Amino acid sequence: MTDWLSPEEWTAVRLSLKVGFVAMAASLIPGIAIALLLERGRFWGRQVLDVLVHLPLVLPPVVVGWFLLIGFGRRGPIGSFLAEQFGIVFSFRWTGAALACAIMGFPLLVRAIRLSIAAVDRKLEDAAGTLGAHPVWVFAVVTLPLIVPGIIAGMVLSFAKAMGEFGATITFVSNIPGETQTIPSAIYTYTQVPGGESGAMRLTLVSIAVSVAALWLSEWLARRMRGRIHA
């Protein structure tokens, strides 16, 4: 197995998985919060927030990457603040790749969770209230369990998006082997050098395998959850 992929290719695969998981995990809580806010909230600026969240879906990824570069770069207003205050650096680091992937996958995550929140019967939440449950508890023990299938779907979409993200990542954190060179960047690099076809093909196969596995896992989990609710 280790012979099949070169060490450089393994590095790219491991990095991609790490970036994907971190991007997915970091955006989970904000994703649920924003989905709740958009679906249930009634506040000024809700439309603006909605548009902002969805922008990465319609903007060219390069544009998102460039925004990240000027915002979160070493000299960017947010980037310099985070670097000075907390020592968190994004530019040309794998953390930056994770940030780019999280932002690109965020609209997909929020949409999936938001749909499942919309599908929750609010009458069940009223019933929980009459049984003495504070709204926070109602969310924790009624709403949250009912939207778990949507959360899983959103997580898988977010992860899959991270595995495939190219434009924003390469614009923001470049293509540094071992630090920011994810599978798509590595494939791109292989296509730019003579004799790189076999490496590109191997990484493409890995990419397909990971995506199919993620889809299958989410289907299986969602079916299990549905079974628990409706059987």
Place this chain on the structure above:
Amino acid sequence: MLDVDIQHRQGAFELQARFQSDGKLTALFGPSGSGKTTVVNAIGGLVRPDHGRIAVQGRMLVDTKKNVFVPKHRRRIGYVFQEGRLFPHLNVRQNLLFGRWFTPRRERKTGFESVVELLSIGHLLERRPATLSGGEKQRVAIGRALLADPQLLLMDEPLASLDDARKAEIFPYIERLRDEGGVPIVLVSHSVPEIARLATTVVVLSEGRVAASGPASDILRHTILFRQTGLTEAGALIGAQVLRHEADFGLTVLQARAGTLTVPLLDHPMGSRMRVRLRARDIILSLHEPKGMSALNVLPGFISSIEEAEGPSMDVQLDCGGDALVARVTRKSVHELGLRPGLHVHAIIKSIAFDPDALGGAKPENM
């Protein structure tokens, strides 16, 4: 113990409801759109009324003048919804115990086992709500509300989504709850047989206003209150005791204050008490004691008053040995027989006219 005086506007509909009740089971009666559900939602805290007060057991839950609005999770008012609303991701046991998690330990009085036994749901505990029948769901919903130890139990047409067989399955449980459980009940209903069987107090709502309220036996005698919904169903409600069974004839004889009543055979044991509804349309009046007639029930009494009913009809209110009855007769009969308050008459009721749905078990104090 229940004191409601609220005004609430919802679109074009305006509710203006004011009533009090000390009854063990207060029925909110009225046609759809009369505001029944809005009233119980206001009591339960699901609707915030524009103006007014709501007090339960002396505790002020809503007082818009003093800016009091107790949120629903702190009201301790149980709510059994029309559609059950069981939590689909929890099994029956978890559903039943849901409210208990949020009840302070010292206020947990209702025993899990006793509720399970009262509602006969012991065999369902590990099942998921999706696998239950409609009647089973409602029983679990009632149990779930009871186990939160509420001060008051609201039931919004809990039987409406069930067929007659399922209804018959639930009726006895609500009766037992009324007679044995300490918690007062408010039941929303648009079925006269249902309230005749279950209610101790009736509040009649019509177009967002309270048309009448009082003890069930008083209210049900006035057919005019049930114009839209149950004109032909309205009638007197009296208490009776099983005197004997005449199995050969398929009959049961009941003793009421007004006299004996012969009805189709019942399976209630001798001596058991029940409430009997005598529909106004099933009663004929005679000036003289009838002889050679096939009707088995003749109750002598006096006319206490005569009320306008609809069209050519009038309602003659009777006092038969202390039981209040009402007969629906034509205006012409009133005129020709010379019916007037104080007159001695005989009320004649066919035995088969008894509505089995309205024969409910009742302790005398719940009449």
